[in-house]
Amino acid sequence: MSEAVKKLLEPTSTLAAQPPTAARRPGVNDPLLAALTVFVLAILVGFAVISKVPATLHTPLMSGANSIHGIVLVGAMIIAVEADDLLSQLLSLVAVAFATMNVVGGYVVTDRMLQMFRKKPVAPKPTEAVEG
Secondary structure (H helix, E strand, O other): OOHHHHHHOOOOOOOOOOOHHHHHHOOOOHHHHHHHHHHHHHHHHHHHHHHOOHHHHHHHHHHHHHHHHHHHHHHHHHHHHHHHHHHHHHHHHHHHHHHHHHHHHHHHHHHHHHHHOOOOOOOOOOOOOOOO
């Protein structure tokens, strides 16, 4: 292990000696800050990964992403079943609608991309009438 990692893992590290969170940053919600940090890092990593994907691999990856969006749709429907008040029902309806549009749109785009790789049918050559 590197020296910096060992130092962070030590119980007497400078991180362990810091005052409680409320004393360091009043008004900042630690779980919210952690969630925002993960969100921003996910955006950066996702952009770095997606930008390096060649065009020939885009279609299979898009099909895989469509299955993930299908799971999102199932989750939105489960939340819709559990909705109690009007606001929850409306928000779950919007979530189901957007998830459905995402799944259908993904399959439409994937189908259009797959059509680019299909061979177009060749029209048969017209035969000349034989005079006899």
